[in-house]
Amino acid sequence: MFINEYIMDRRRYDKWATPKFWKLPIFYVYCLIFVAGVFGWIYFKRVGAPARWQTIGAFLTFVAVYRGIFFRWMHADKTFRVTRANYFGGKNWTCKVIVGEKNISLYINGKVNNKVEWKDIQKLEEAKSYFKLSTAEGVEGVMLDKACFTEGDAESFRQWMLAHHPKISHEPIAPMFDK
């Protein structure tokens, strides 16, 4: 019915797995921690407080920058590189998604990897450049790149979903993942 085929490379994986950090509410908490850390670091130094208190200021600024900005990207990037090294001989892998009437078949490097039943799909989330068919847990999902349909296209897929699976809710993806 619809076939979507793409190469899973580092750029694509990071794009799909990493949220825009500035759109996450927790980022603003880390901004506050960063400001407090920098202020404390300078203030403790000026009033001659023991170095240990300056150090806690430094510790907080580090935590804020590391957790607020870099952590999610670093974690996703590491996961991709370790997966590629351990399971695919250090090479990017090809994903093929066949969206059929009965189920969705997933192929990796030409071999069947998984079959997902339509009853397990809870919602169709749409981002600027891809679709995500989310399962019950909401953690896992089938990813379809809008530019990588080899049979059908993004617009006809959207229309088909609305016509054939009206019970599956169609909604925009969370803003931090809208890429």
Next chain:
Amino acid sequence: MLLALQILFGALAAGTGLGLILDIFKNRMDGLKNATGKQWASGFAVGIVANFLDTLGCGSFAPSTFMYKLFNQIDDIDIPGTLNIGDTFPVIFEAFIFTASVDCDPLFLWIMYVCAAVGSFGFATIVTKWPRNKIRYALGTVMVPLALIMLCKNTGFGPFGVVGTATGLTGWKLIVAAGLNILWGALMDIGFGLYAPCMATCLLLGVDAGACFPVFMGSCAVLMPACSIEFIKTHRYDVPHTVGNALGGCIGVFIAWKLVTSLPMFWLINLVCVVLLWTSYTLISAANKDKKAGIA
């Protein structure tokens, strides 16, 4: 003003680990309600003892695993997740109370933390191809002379000079320490503890024994939440043991902190040397065990 800021900082630093505990309560309330008294007792006991040892630099994973198997209150499959999630909070607590009680150069700490993170995230794919046993033998063998050199320095014996009293490092020493912390951070990805080698590095480069503690504890604290995420997502952890480990662990850390900060420097360095020798023994015996089992 000063006191208010100090309290605020304490709360903020402690709060960095609270998200993990909240996750447990949010996702696994059923496991929490159905837990038996024996499970709670086992979780707390293991948390206190293992994190006491951890604070001294001995590591907590090996003693925890040993005690979990002894008490037999947890499925083996849940042990890695329970250790990773449960130990995160005590490790952050460790980093905070040692940072707040020991003078250490903030910039030096920043650089060491960044290097540990770069090592763990940037070199994961490289170190997973390294021969684990050979590294164990190499590190285990190097630890012995390092411990002996530190003992000589501490007692003023031989040509090694005296123990360092620096609260931070600069110049070539900082470059060496930073480079090695990248390596220790990377080796964490294949199961090597960061504490002992990081402690040895700092001590040999002239850092005060007390000031080493926030360096290696903070380096670990920033890396541990990364390991926890996957276990939380897949629910592969035991709730009472995780909570027991997290809370009991903080008690163990507090007791060890009182011990470490009350020890005279001479005895603290001797304790560090014992830890280095113990680490050497555990590395070599683990390597021998794997060698016998035919694991490279």
